[in-house]
Amino acid sequence: MGAGTPIGASASVRVPATSANVGPGFDCVGLALDLWDEVSVETAPGHGVRIDVTGEGEHTVPRDESHLVLATLRQGLVDLGHPQPDVAVHLTAHNRIPQSRGLGSSAAAVVAGLALAWALARPGEPLDRDVLLTMAAGIEGHPDNAAPAILGGAQLAWVAEDGVHHLPLEVDPSIRMRTYVPDRQVPTALARHVLPESIPRRHAVKQVLAASLFVTALTSSPDHLFEATRDWIHQPYRRSLMPESASLIDDLRGRGVPAVISGAGSTVLAIGTPEQLRGGEDVDVSAFRVTDLTLGGGVELSVPN
Template sequence: MTTLHVRVPATTANLGSGFDCVGMALDFHDELEMELLQSSHALAIEVEGQGAGTVPTDETHLVVSSLLRGLQEWGGERPGMRLRCHNRIPHSRGLGSSASAIVAGLAFAWGISRPGEALDRAELTRVSSFMEGHPDNAGAAVWGGAILGWFDGDDVDLVQLEVPAVIGTLVWVPQFEVGTAGARSVLPEVVPRRDAVAQAIAAAALPLALERRHDLLLAATADRLHQSYRADLMRPSFDLMTALREAGVPATISGAGPTVIAFGTAEQLTAGDAVASDGFERHALALGSGVELTVS
């Protein structure tokens, strides 16, 4: 009996100005294992931790449906499967749980379709990005660290940013959820030119700020395209982010929210200690590594 093991990180997207194109993996992971069974099409799913008792336990489970998509992409045959999920990544909190599930399922599919071959991360990035809708969370989950990614026709271009270890994150996770679809539905189709220009300036500075000019992080994480439009969906989160930024902390809404995240040096993040965050669970996290697949 073959067992495949996958470890996949939580991710954060946008980082303020990098809307739908900048993502970062966090040192906070889901662990999954899959036994390949002789009985064809057999399926059993066990979930512990986040999502236990609420996520489906049939072929619509996102890890399984992604695995089946990967088998179609890479010509693998469907085996019988017993999937065990040990979930730590909160769901519907803006920490990339959906992208991580998609990447995990595709990693399993690669292990089944291409036994003995190392993960083709470019191929995983391509398929997961189109499944997820954009490459920020998906690319970060595949590669780890911080990435800049965009679509180029049927391909995905991706640049890994060289973020030094001095950059850490603080994450404030609330108890309430916000669905990504709902958060996207409130975004306008057209924004004022002055906002578009300001966003372009901040987004252009963001990779530089992450890699070398950490003093630019507060300005480079400023956003005018999405966070303010979503404020009423997550008022406690928006107010916390605003208070942190007023204290000089480079804070943003993580992905579609409602988690709040800040990036910076220890000195930059320390200013957040004086900001009240009742109702949020705070974590200090380093950047995470990309998806890992092992076989036993």
Template structure:
């Protein structure tokens, strides 16, 4: 570590972070998948105490433009955790991850903040992958979404006495995700509030078997995805709070598609075993639902979040 305690005014980094879908049916609070919709932002160090925030894209009208902004709070947390003084910040962001729809928008913001802080601190404090995950988990509270947002691919996340950990796996090339996004939103807090403190033992055993099978299906045998995405721990309990989502999941599964609630909902994720099958799923949704659903034909993001330094004054989000 060097002697510097704050980055030079004008130092700027560009960050790109993918959407994520957690749970994937049976893998409650442990499995997550990175998807190819992105938040992009440029963060520039300003003199201490200054703050400028510009946000476009999903949820822009409801996002605060002060120190309560999640990315700003995350950057400050990382600086404080490593004994550094956070600079003033100029944040220019475009949100490509749908907000409040179960696609990891808050995890994307937290991951973006951690990566931005790491970029601004580079050369003074060099954060490891373990540091990145620990900092993100500190803010987000659980690692199932932030792990794939940071590292990409399919991730298994867990916490022990030493902190959060993850294992990244490569997804079989035959897996073709499609997400159906409704106009309505659902807060994660509300979605969790309907879950009871206990589940029957047979339901726990059921989900253990399906979670193990899901790893095999996503990495080796996509033909097993329908059986592997069955769940008894959380989706049925949440059904009453998002009836249109539950109706769509049931209809898709009855037609043979591996459909699940994406994260806490209300979006629906289908893990098809090929591009042709996901196109069939999209046609089915269009034919059976009176509710408007935006169809996102996405790829699995294998790269995860990225950060790079940008030239001074290049305060634009480009890819």
């Protein structure tokens, strides 16, 4: 929003929630969920920032330059060749993704900011999702949430020496998803801090087996999802940060439900066939907000003609 950015420009974006890791796919597997944040931006003559937020986080998210969508929007404009802003900015957000619960709220904010930056910096050009993924992974540090948020569906994504790569995973049509969202927030930085620098070899071997099995279970053999969603390298070390969620995982898996911590937590994700999910119907979930969800699409950007 500097030289070349039109005054009176506007754009809107919808970004889905995401669930990363899904058990053994640590930092490389993610699912888009049909739960969306909606953000719009308008530019006007003058200076200053106005931010309006409704929905999740409306009483807690900042209304200044530290707002993650705005900060990412500004960084995206710089990366796309624009100097710092010299116009007034009005940002409006309606959030449906719970904050700091492992459903990709920060990734959604980053993707929203970058997509809006693209709309302002590249008016009339179709959104380049590969460019957006590279930018988002650079900010997030890993692409497990960013890839499904941008591309939709289930994605296997990784960073190599030559850039960010991704492969879509065609989810078996019988698979459903259910989220259990508690009141407890778990900051991602804290969830990463408790992870050890090394793990026993036997756990690494079990993790390789589960991650290998997971791709087959997700795409064509959902009967194997229970074994395929076992994790040995991150969930055990995070239990103390989210005791209610850890207990729910135990209860659900004790009844044969493929259940995992969503992202860094504290949300629990159950993923499986309707028959598999029915195994958890007698579990006490009174401390959780329970929602049945389907796979979501990727980020949607709209610009007025």
